[in-house]
Amino acid sequence: MSEPEAELDFELAKQQLTEFSARGGALVSGVADVDDFAAAPEGFRPQDLLPGAKRVFVVGGSPPRAGDWVSPKHEHQETMGTSDRINSLGLKAAKFIEASFGYYALFVPPGVNKGNQPFLSVALAAELAGCASPSLAGPLLHPKHGMLYYSAIVTTCPLPIDGRAEPACPAPACLDMWEAEGTTPCMKVCPIDDGGCLGGDIVEGRFANRRYNTARCATRVHTHWVPGFQKGLEAALDEEDPEKRKMILYSSFFTRTLWSMTYASQSQAQCYECMRVCPVGAEERTLR
Amino acid sequence: MEIEASASEDTGREGLLPSAPVCEAGKKAGALIVGVAAANAFNEYVPEGHRPEDILPGAQSVVVAGNQGPTAAAWRSPDHRVMEITGYDFRENVAVHVMCDFIEREYGYNALQAPSLPTAGHHPPMSMMLAAVLAGLGTRSLAANIILHPEYGLLYYAALVTTLPLEPNHVLQKDACPSPSCVQMYEKLGTTPCLASCPKDEGGCLEGEIDEDGRISYSSYNRERCHSRSMNFGVGSVQKSLVDIVAEEDQDRRKSMIYSDFFSQSLSSLSFYKESVAQCFECMRVCPVGQNHKRLK
Numbered sequence: 001m002s003e004p005e006a007e008l009d010f011e012l013a014k015q016q017l018t019e020f021s022a023r024g025g026a027l028v029s030g031v032a033d034v035d036d037f038a039a040a041p042e043g044f045r046p047q048d049l050l051p052g053a054k055r056v057f058v059v060g061g062s063p064p065r066a067g068d069w070v071s072p073k074h075e076h077q078e079t080m081g082t083s084d085r086i087n088s089l090g091l092k093a094a095k096f097i098e099a100s101f102g103y104y105a106l107f108v109p110p111g112v113n114k115g116n117q118p119f120l121s122v123a124l125a126a127e128l129a130g131c132a133s134p135s136l137a138g139p140l141l142h143p144k145h146g147m148l149y150y151s152a153i154v155t156t157c158p159l160p161i162d163g164r165a166e167p168a169c170p171a172p173a174c175l176d177m178w179e180a181e182g183t184t185p186c187m188k189v190c191p192i193d194d195g196g197c198l199g200g201d202i203v204e205g206r207f208a209n210r211r212y213n214t215a216r217c218a219t220r221v222h223t224h225w226v227p228g229f230q231k232g233l234e235a236a237l238d239e240e241d242p243e244k245r246k247m248i249l250y251s252s253f254f255t256r257t258l259w260s261m262t263y264a265s266q267s268q269a270q271c272y273e274c275m276r277v278c279p280v281g282a283e284e285r286t287l288r
Numbered sequence: 289m290e291i292e293a294s295a296s297e298d299t300g301r302e303g304l305l306p307s308a309p310v311c312e313a314g315k316k317a318g319a320l321i322v323g324v325a326a327a328n329a330f331n332e333y334v335p336e337g338h339r340p341e342d343i344l345p346g347a348q349s350v351v352v353a354g355n356q357g358p359t360a361a362a363w364r365s366p367d368h369r370v371m372e373i374t375g376y377d378f379r380e381n382v383a384v385h386v387m388c389d390f391i392e393r394e395y396g397y398n399a400l401q402a403p404s405l406p407t408a409g410h411h412p413p414m415s416m417m418l419a420a421v422l423a424g425l426g427t428r429s430l431a432a433n434i435i436l437h438p439e440y441g442l443l444y445y446a447a448l449v450t451t452l453p454l455e456p457n458h459v460l461q462k463d464a465c466p467s468p469s470c471v472q473m474y475e476k477l478g479t480t481p482c483l484a485s486c487p488k489d490e491g492g493c494l495e496g497e498i499d500e501d502g503r504i505s506y507s508s509y510n511r512e513r514c515h516s517r518s519m520n521f522g523v524g525s526v527q528k529s530l531v532d533i534v535a536e537e538d539q540d541r542r543k544s545m546i547y548s549d550f551f552s553q554s555l556s557s558l559s560f561y562k563e564s565v566a567q568c569f570e571c572m573r574v575c576p577v578g579q580n581h582k583r584l585k
Contacts, residue, residue, distance in 0.1 A: 234543055
């Protein structure tokens with residue numbers, strides 16, 4: 001008769017997974033309960049991707065380096081992609097869960113499903129796992145590291161849950177600025193009422209009445225990559241003059257869209273201005 | 289590194305070195321399995337121009353790394369797009385580069401990653417499938433000739449070619465396909481799980497027979513049909529779409545084609561997300577080989 005299977009120590013398992021992730025480059029990690037995803041529409045919840053799912057494990061890290069942030073050449077950060085490192089770690093963590101604990105673990109694909117919709121909101125997962133909290137500017141913020149990139153793994157393994165983190169935004173410096181000027185660094189750099197994307201208030205130390213122009217932001221943030229290629233292709237095919245068409249196809253814009261899509265792993269995001277002025281995580285971006 | 293040379297009667301080559309240090313380096317770098325084939329073992333099966341010696345003059349060995357792609361959970365997802373799009377970490381490729389570095393640094397022999405992407409037509413310069421078979425990592429299956437490892441089933445393979453003379457592995461003596469349960473099914477029903485899931489005579493891709501000894505006696509697969517189902521997105525679909533888009537004279541229709549889900553997903557599959565370029569896994573979904581590694585809690 002075979003020995004009964006030993007019960008997995010889930011606390012220890014989480015510790016091992018956390019250490020594995022940290023060794024792989026994660027700056028933060030956390031666990032969310034799948035039941036907390038009720039706010040997500042049906043079809044975009046963890047159980048829709050993996051029957052019997054119990055938790056979502058999230059790893060965060062691979063932000064632009066401090067040196068990237070201080071480069072005076074804006075094209076540098078526009079083309080230096082760092083986010084794919086966290087996706088590689090996400091798949092490794094999923095394989096680690098299956099190989100070490102014997103539970104199913106599904107790496108949430110970082111690409112999009114039909115209609116440019118993600119399979120599951122990784123931002124929501126990171127928030128529910130306590131890795132970071134929402135900000136006035138939009139990106140999730142970790143209190144120490146500021147903006148990070150995230151990868152999510154849906155699993156049947158009932159790891160201990162972390163729960164939401166305390167809000168990192170607005171930072172104390174932003175509260176002071178709000179009291180003095182009625183704005184914050186992020187809203188000042190990109191004001192929604194002055195051609196920008198961000199607006200809102202601070203009420204009792206918390207941000208409120210947030211306004212965000214998604215469409216405007218997208219046209220500034222995602223200027224290259226797949227949508228840039230589609231836009232360039234459309235313009236080229238609509239152009240009847242062969243010389244002009246040739247110029248479009250060999251233009252810097254079209255060339256950069258091709259680079260951004262392919263193996264060069266270039267950044268998909270080209271505007272970081274709201275994050276550049278954000279005091280959350282600024283210490284991590286300040287070196288000698 | 290201290291190296292003790294040995295001889296192998298298998299290939300008639302002298303001074304063969306133990307392969308274990310190289311294989312261990314590959315496994316440490318993330319390969320699930322590693323095997324070695326003698327470079328000249330390819331000569332019997334492939335035409336000139338596609339042999340290791342054609343890739344690297346003086347080639348002695350081919351080291352092959354195999355790895356699983358999607359996790360067991362991805363196979364269970366009811367959203368078929370998950371498997372269609374699931375990114376790979378390409379650890380087998382990483383492992384091959386680590387082993388190349390290891391060979392060049394520690395032994396002082398040349399090593400390069402074997403080219404496996406098509407360079408002319410749809411033909412790769414070197415067959416990773418044949419490399420896996422000759423390195424003793426698997427055998428061909430009834431399911432579109434996919435190489436099955438007896439323990440893990442479907443794996444993804446990468447290889448390196450080196451001038452380092454390593455002790456080769458043997459080609460597997462026992463076929464991974466058909467598995468005992470498939471032989472039983474064939475005896476009762478005249479088909480196997482993969483053949484039943486995609487029968488050539490009913491619009492599918494696969495056809496085959498198993499002899500009295502429980503071995504594949506005949507197999508055939510409709511490559512064009514299989515390709516059109518398993519490669520919906522990727523380079524081919526971008527080319528296909530472009531032909532239609534460029535030929536479309538109506539500006540509005542052209543715009544909808546450019547921004548369609550199909551074209552967007554095709555472009556995304558080319559991009560750096562490392563998305564899967566295979567969209568049909570049905571013959572492998574029902575294959576019993578390696579199923580133990582897909583059943584978790």
